[in-house]
Amino acid sequence: MRRGRRRGQIIVILLIGAIAVLYALDLAGNRPGVTELAPAEVRGYQGEQLSSIADFRENSIHGPQYVNASTYTLTIDGQVENRKEYSYDALTERFPHYRKVVTLYCVEGWDATILWEGVRVKDLLLEAGVKPGANTVIFYAEDGYSSSLPLTYIEDRDILLAYAMNNVTLPAERGFPFQLVAEDRWGYKWVKWVTRIEVSDDENYRGYWESRGYVNNGSIDRSFFDQG
Template sequence: MHLRPRRGEGWFEGGCAAGVALLSLVVARIAFDGPSPSEVVADALIGIVPGALFSLILGQLEFAAKPLLHVGIGIGAIGVGAIVGRMYVACEASLVRLIGTIAVLIAVLWLAVLPMLGAGLLGLTRPASPPLWFSTGFGAVVLVVLVHSLTQRRADVRPDVVAPGRRRLVLTIGAVASMVASWLLWRTLGQSQSASPVLGAATAADGDGHPTPEYTPVGVFYNVSKNMLDPRVDEDGWRLRIIGDVENEYELTFAELKALPSVEQPATLCCISNEVGGDLVGHAQWKGVRLRDLLERGGVKPDSIDVVFHCRDEYRDSIALADALRPETIVVYEMNGAPLTHKHGFPIRVIVPGIYGMKNAKWVDRIQVVDNDFKGFWQVQGWSDTAGHQTMSRIDRPHAPRDRAQPGPRPIHGIAFGGDRGIARVEVSVDGGGTWFDAALRPAAGPFSWVRWSASFTPEVDERRTLMVRATDGSGRPQIDRYATPFPNGSTGYHSIAVTFENG
């Protein structure tokens, strides 16, 4: 005998079942080298969000944005589970019903949802381990089986009469699983991105009187990616393939790549989403092979336009062939004298001086020459395709809102960066832009490096001042004074801080 479900019945059971299914997929994602279904959803959502809105959200939430996105996707999955639970209890429970529900749900996921998310039928166009067809199918089976277990009835007796203690226990397990899954997502995602420490932190100093080190330590070098978990590539099985519009396609092992003639150069890397005065910028010594040498070995065809980087995490971006052939564009495998870490792109990444970090691709395993203007992951959202670096400058010390020191001159320190144009001049104002004076520049480590600058002035006791900085690049072009958000070409405007100078 089938009983009509009571009001609200099935929602909670379905949600708890979805929580357990989600937890199983999170554990599988941590154990294997994805992407997971939730990452496919996240990539699709990012792709349809207007770039200006994305930049606004990122500016407000900063490093909480990615964890919140995936936690939101998890909550959405629990909502879908609740709907499945409600629909399931509306029909008589049976083995046929169980198998039929699983089959329908899997068919919808494989034949409709995954293709709509850009992963193709069964998710076959999106390589993953385990395959997306398996992970989505497994999640569907776990969901429906748990819903069936939680909502089944005995003849004409209500489930709250039969073994209520067992039922409450299973529901509690489901709720706990949902919370554990959310916590794992938040913890894992929070660790997968990092920024530099507090600007001008004394612990990062080189001991030369400037609070910002010339070379950013790898452990605090900013890291931004689109992934729930970044790839961990095994160098033994990794190959770099040179493909596309070339005369001879070929591939290299990691050992073969490192055996090629290498170059070392210092270069600054900055994220295009860095706000005015932000810390998504760092400077390192890079070692690798000129991209030009790799392309010339394959023989670039004369109709070629772009060079596309294909990455292990399915990220893709491109640079113009002219930029790829510049001698300073290198495929790197060392950073600050040590092998690249996993979060910075091991085994290789690309460094293209003068171009924002989104095109300095990580975890590259294919380099493709194409005869068209290829639009990458962020370009389809509206971000700059050329991605040339805006001239920027930043005050690293003093810190707002108060600076306490002994009476006398107060030092002001910071950095300035002009992409591949260098920095010719830095000026500082201590009266909100009313007057300006030159800062002293320390020699740059190289033509693609930031410049560290210093200045000083003597304030009155307990005087509040608005400090500002501006720079002129090596070509003589002044920094843009008009404030603009990072989207679509990178932020512009003068960095300023209000500081009260106290004696102490």
């Protein structure tokens, strides 16, 4: 009898433990901001056909950068009330996630329509607190690349800092851990491997290609090269 009673107690304990584990997993799977990514990329979204990740051409200034997510830090500084630093996990788990299909147009003559997922830049700036007089947001990359966009463009649009494309994590050649999704702007505005965001009052700031003659606005409705 004692053996039978003891065996029954052990079974009850194991069942309680299993229920506790399942409950914990359920909570983890429903944490705000956590997204389950597919093991393979999707090629369609809400009836829209998507390009492949393989459709992108490697054209960075120093080749793909390989950033360690465990040591990565995004710094937000400049004309802000509170300088911020975020780890990769903090950015992907703390802030709301957004998805949108956006086409990147490269000055080399090719384009790619991708489902991007990430956090809104304006949410990051809101937490840092933009100071009066600021008008420009400068994005810096791991490889020394940089480009800028007007603050009003960032605030008026849901501009993403993407960590995934076509429902898979960004590969290194596409900008892991984060690429700027500068919709309606030429590809040289789509900064990859973003490590720093500076809020500035210098609306004349010129990034890597802009300082070499490309137009600072970068809008796809006009030529990318400064003819004047």
